[in-house]
Amino acid sequence: MTMSYTTRFWVLFIVNLVISFALVYEGYWLLMAVLGLIIGYSLNANKALSAFTCAGVPGLLGVLISILANPYAIYDGEVTAAIIGLPYSIVGSIILLVITLLIALALAGLGGLVGHYIRKLIKR
Amino acid sequence: MSILLYIKLGLAVICLLLVAILLSVPISILAPLGQVLNPGTGVWNSVPPPGVGCHSSVLTINDSSAAIVVCVTPDGFIRIASNETWAVFYEEGYLTAEYRLAQMYFMAMMTMGNLSSVVGPSVLPSDEFFRTLLTPQVTQEIVDSLNKSSFTYEALYYYTLGVNAYIESLTSQRMPIIFKVLGFRPLPWTMEDTFAIQQLLTWSLSGSADQLPFTVALLKMPKQVIYAFYPAYPSSIQYPVYPEEWNLGIYNTTGNIKGLSFYSPNPLPPGITKQEFIEAIDKAIAFYEESDTAFRDSIASKLLPGINPFEHFVIGLSDEGSNNWVALSPSGQAFLANDPHLTTTVPSIWIGFQLVGPGMNVIGVDFPGVPGVILGHNPFIAWGATDAEPQVVYYYVEVTSPNHPGEYYYDGSWMPFEVVQEKIYVKGVGYVPYNVYLARNGVVIANYSGVVIVMNWTGMYPTDEGATFLYFDIAQNLTEFLEGLSYFKVGIQNFAYADRYGNIGIFAWGLYPVVNGGNPRAVMLGNGSYDWVGFIPTQYQPYVLNPPSRFALSANEILVSPNYPYYVGWIFESGFRADEIYTLLSKFEEESNITYASMEAIQLNVHDYSTNLFLPPLLNALSTHLDRLTPIEVQAYELLKDWNGDFTPNSAAATIYYFWLWNYLNDTFMPWFQYYNITPADGLGEFSIFLGPDAIFHGPLILDLANWTNNYPDIVWFNDPITGQSRNATIVMLLAFNQTISELMSKLGPTPSTWYWGRVHYRELTSFFGVNQLSVGPFPAPGDCNTINAAYGLISNEGPSWRQIVNMATPLGGIGVYPGGISENPLSPLYNDTTAYWLNGQYYTLIPPGLPQYFYYLYLPNATLPG
Numbered sequence: 001m002t003m004s005y006t007t008r009f010w011v012l013f014i015v016n017l018v019i020s021f022a023l024v025y026e027g028y029w030l031l032m033a034v035l036g037l038i039i040g041y042s043l044n045a046n047k048a049l050s051a052f053t054c055a056g057v058p059g060l061l062g063v064l065i066s067i068l069a070n071p072y073a074i075y076d077g078e079v080t081a082a083i084i085g086l087p088y089s090i091v092g093s094i095i096l097l098v099i100t101l102l103i104a105l106a107l108a109g110l111g112g113l114v115g116h117y118i119r120k121l122i123k124r
Numbered sequence: 125m126s127i128l129l130y131i132k133l134g135l136a137v138i139c140l141l142l143v144a145i146l147l148s149v150p151i152s153i154l155a156p157l158g159q160v161l162n163p164g165t166g167v168w169n170s171v172p173p174p175g176v177g178c179h180s181s182v183l184t185i186n187d188s189s190a191a192i193v194v195c196v197t198p199d200g201f202i203r204i205a206s207n208e209t210w211a212v213f214y215e216e217g218y219l220t221a222e223y224r225l226a227q228m229y230f231m232a233m234m235t236m237g238n239l240s241s242v243v244g245p246s247v248l249p250s251d252e253f254f255r256t257l258l259t260p261q262v263t264q265e266i267v268d269s270l271n272k273s274s275f276t277y278e279a280l281y282y283y284t285l286g287v288n289a290y291i292e293s294l295t296s297q298r299m300p301i302i303f304k305v306l307g308f309r310p311l312p313w314t315m316e317d318t319f320a321i322q323q324l325l326t327w328s329l330s331g332s333a334d335q336l337p338f339t340v341a342l343l344k345m346p347k348q349v350i351y352a353f354y355p356a357y358p359s360s361i362q363y364p365v366y367p368e369e370w371n372l373g374i375y376n377t378t379g380n381i382k383g384l385s386f387y388s389p390n391p392l393p394p395g396i397t398k399q400e401f402i403e404a405i406d407k408a409i410a411f412y413e414e415s416d417t418a419f420r421d422s423i424a425s426k427l428l429p430g431i432n433p434f435e436h437f438v439i440g441l442s443d444e445g446s447n448n449w450v451a452l453s454p455s456g457q458a459f460l461a462n463d464p465h466l467t468t469t470v471p472s473i474w475i476g477f478q479l480v481g482p483g484m485n486v487i488g489v490d491f492p493g494v495p496g497v498i499l500g501h502n503p504f505i506a507w508g509a510t511d512a513e514p515q516v517v518y519y520y521v522e523v524t525s526p527n528h529p530g531e532y533y534y535d536g537s538w539m540p541f542e543v544v545q546e547k548i549y550v551k552g553v554g555y556v557p558y559n560v561y562l563a564r565n566g567v568v569i570a571n572y573s574g575v576v577i578v579m580n581w582t583g584m585y586p587t588d589e590g591a592t593f594l595y596f597d598i599a600q601n602l603t604e605f606l607e608g609l610s611y612f613k614v615g616i617q618n619f620a621y622a623d624r625y626g627n628i629g630i631f632a633w634g635l636y637p638v639v640n641g642g643n644p645r646a647v648m649l650g651n652g653s654y655d656w657v658g659f660i661p662t663q664y665q666p667y668v669l670n671p672p673s674r675f676a677l678s679a680n681e682i683l684v685s686p687n688y689p690y691y692v693g694w695i696f697e698s699g700f701r702a703d704e705i706y707t708l709l710s711k712f713e714e715e716s717n718i719t720y721a722s723m724e725a726i727q728l729n730v731h732d733y734s735t736n737l738f739l740p741p742l743l744n745a746l747s748t749h750l751d752r753l754t755p756i757e758v759q760a761y762e763l764l765k766d767w768n769g770d771f772t773p774n775s776a777a778a779t780i781y782y783f784w785l786w787n788y789l790n791d792t793f794m795p796w797f798q799y800y801n802i803t804p805a806d807g808l809g810e811f812s813i814f815l816g817p818d819a820i821f822h823g824p825l826i827l828d829l830a831n832w833t834n835n836y837p838d839i840v841w842f843n844d845p846i847t848g849q850s851r852n853a854t855i856v857m858l859l860a861f862n863q864t865i866s867e868l869m870s871k872l873g874p875t876p877s878t879w880y881w882g883r884v885h886y887r888e889l890t891s892f893f894g895v896n897q898l899s900v901g902p903f904p905a906p907g908d909c910n911t912i913n914a915a916y917g918l919i920s921n922e923g924p925s926w927r928q929i930v931n932m933a934t935p936l937g938g939i940g941v942y943p944g945g946i947s948e949n950p951l952s953p954l955y956n957d958t959t960a961y962w963l964n965g966q967y968y969t970l971i972p973p974g975l976p977q978y979f980y981y982l983y984l985p986n987a988t989l990p991g
Contacts, residue, residue: 024163024164025163025164026164027162027164027165027296028164029158029162029163029164030144030147030158033140033143033144048132063163066163066164066168067163067168067169070168070169070170070171072170072171072172072951073168073169075950075951076167076168076169076170076301076951077167077168079167079170079301079898079950079951080160080167080301080304080305082895082897082898083301083302083305083893083895083898084154084305087897088895088897088898096161096167099157099161100161100163100168103143103146103147103157103158103161104163106139106143107140107143107144107147110136110139110140110143111140113132113136113139113140114133114136114137114140117129117132117133117136118133120129121126121129121130121133124126124129
């Protein structure tokens with residue numbers, strides 16, 4: 001029995017989310033790129049954007065959940081912002097949070113793209 | 125098609141690699157973003173240390189076990205009780221690291237000359253400065269000289285173990301955020317690190333460079349100006365800490381003062397011109413301004429905005445002054461009060477500890493990184509400290525010759541400079557070589573065209589001041605206190621003492637260098653003729669014990685009466701705080717009112733004693749020239765006329781007086797400095813003898829001005845030598861008043877009654893790490909640089925960093941407060957929980973009721989130790 005593409009997408013999305021969260025929580029967030037590569041390869045999507053989304057968005061969410069699991073995180077962001085010269089406020093924290101999430105998206109999503117294109121090349 | 129796929133894959137891989145590189149490469153002095161923003165181990169997962177509460181545990185090290193009870197209380201204190209002394213200090217080290225890890229490491233690294241390894245090249249001058257002070261070598265020598273069977277070694281050993289136990293257990297959640305941002309992981313703490321903090325403290329308390337600008341003054345100004353501006357003993361009213369009538373014994377010897385000259389330049393080395401000498405001195409001054417932590421603005425200005433973890437180390441241990449006094453109540457109860465004026469930072473330079481172990485129950489404040497309690501009391505004795513400010517730094521110009529490169533002429537022969545080759549690791553740069561050159565009489569701080577200036581400081585010899593405090597912590601009487609004091613050699617303090625037996629005293633013991641000729645106020649010839657020949661013998665060092673006045677006090681004023689036989693320095697504070705304390709203590713003694721309430725009233729007093737000296741002549745000058753004043757100036761005059769001299773936040777007169785006095789001082793002296801070509805390179809505007817910043821204008825010039833204004837109002841020094849205008853005190857006072865009103869009108873508007881002191885004068889708890897946004901305040905604040913409750917400067921981050929009052933007849937009722945809190949983590953409620961009390965002039969009972977009974981050990985008959 002083969003899964004439909006949509007089902008496969010969401011299964012991989014959730015698997016990716018869970019594993020991303022675990023990796024990030026343990027401090028191995030750079031490995032999200034490898035995970036994204038596997039997801040992108042496994043998804044076997046027609047469009048690169050799907051691979052990027054399926055790999056990147058769960059990575060981003062995993063990072064966000066991991067960060068928000070610490071009740072002090074937003075305040076940590078404020079202190080960090082103050083140290084590096086950003087506003088010592090929720091604004092500074094959000095700027096850092098957005099940077100962090102974009103990095104997560106880039107890491108996992110680009111990993112997904114690489115996996116996607118490898119799959120395409122192998123299939124040929 | 126396939127090629128296109130390869131291209132797309134390649135692009136994706138390249139982008140991924142770029143992101144990976146971005147995350148792995150340090151940006152400026154920051155750690156790589158991949159570390160900093162790592163959601164699992166970076167800044168996002170930090171949590172503050174535990175809050176208030178008590179817990180019990182059993183600590184086992186090797187085969188020894190100890191029962192421990194720790195209470196963290198919301199008054200800025202960590203309380204440790206144990207049935208084993210070693211466990212108390214172990215726990216103190218552990219908990220200090222838990223609450224102040226970043227602060228203690230940064231202080232130690234700075235003093236060891238390693239700060240640029242973390243912060244980068246901008247602080248390299250600081251590292252070079254502390255290497256020049258020989259901190260790594262001196263701390264090593266101190267550790268090597270420790271007696272391993274002593275109580276103090278045991279304390280230090282277990283304290284160090286405790287710090288390292290915390291570091292070993294350190295998770296990413298508890299790693300200080302500033303360490304994460306900078307990518308710093310603390311190495312194991314060492315005893316040398318503790319002594320590095322000691323060196324930082326002793327330098328900040330005793331380092332001085334006033335001899336350099338004073339030498340310039342001697343070279344550029346005629347002798348009559350030197351006599352007038354810089355008398356070796358001030359002519360205004362002074363209450364010395366150790367007046368002759370309170371201790372005749374220390375005056376009864378020959379000393380060295382008669383063999384010295386105080387108003388002449390010292391001989392120059394052969395072949396060196398005055399101009400070359402001045403340029404070398406300017407270079408030496410620049411050395412301090414660029415690298416010494418006491419010159420606060422120099423290094424800070426060179427750092428990246430926002431990333432400035434050094435700035436407040438610059439300020440962190442500066443010492444503008446302090447107060448302490450001891451007094452006997454009518455029934456003979458001994459009171460002690462102390463408020464050291466260090467920088468008020470968050471986290472505080474202090475951390476509060478109560479340490480309870482066998483035979484010990486001490487409470488007070490401690491420097492993070494140093495075992496024990498530095499200032500505080502136990503059930504038997506109380507002690508406090510103010511900086512005695514004697515001269516323990518001497519400068520020499522070496523005799524050199526082009527025919528003897530790398531050598532100096534000393535005691536009849538040419539000797540090579542010893543070279544200490546240092547390598548300083550600088551973040552982002554690598555190892556930078558740095559050579560320290562040593563002569564017999566000091567380290568080289570400037571070498572300008574062969575004119576070599578060296579500096580000799582008592583702190584460059586191995587001494588263990590930390591032992592003093594550990595012995596104080598367990599002392600039970602005067603004899604044991606003095607035994608502890610015998611270890612204190614450098615950074616000489618006026619140690620106030622009171623005990624349960626009704627003894628009171630103040631002691632300023634330590635290493636006072638003795639020279640037998642020349643002018644020690646200036647740079648001396650380094651040929652060996654003017655070197656230290658020893659130190660003032662202990663029996664003649666300043667102290668006072670149970671004086672007939674029934675009180676004694678110190679506030680950084682001059683130490684001794686004019687006929688003290690030894691030279692101990694000449695740049696002390698104006699004595700205005702001491703004058704006020706003396707006045708109030710005399711009054712309270714006369715009224716038999718020596719109580720906690722009266723001691724608090726003195727400590728919180730904001731009357732500026734200088735107004736007693738300057739306000740009457742100013743009012744007199746204004747009242748006789750009312751017809752020449754503008755309506756706004758008349759309003760200002762009316763405010764001054766009705767003013768009592770108290771610097772309260774709602775006083776407009778205080779604002780007028782403050783700015784007027786500064787203008788009066790400037791208008792009197794600046795023309796002379798300009799006339800004699802005293803330049804910023806010579807220290808103009810930096811040193812108190814050359815009109816330093818307003819925060820420290822309590823140097824000798826203000827005393828001259830007080831003397832001339834009241835006793836010699838027509839003296840020639842009121843003249844303007846540049847314009848040739850003949851002036852007297854009245855003219856200059858009116859000029860300064862006119863300037864002041866103009867300045868204040870443009871700054872605060874046209875209504876003098878709204879020029880409240882609280883509009884221009886604030887207190888701030890500055891971020892210790894230089895992160896301005898993490899500072900607390902500013903708050904409109906009372907006081908100025910001359911009030912007992914001192915607040916130096918207009919945005920004041922220097923003032924009473926710790927207030928303590930104890931009646932040693934009932935020491936359990938001792939009170940105290942320091943601003944800030946226990947924790948360095950801004951997310952902790954203990955970061956800033958004591959500030960409101962401190963600002964409002966309130967005190968905590970240091971050992972409050974309701975604690976576990978162990979903390980009343982030695983105070984209450986039934987109290988025991990844990991276990």
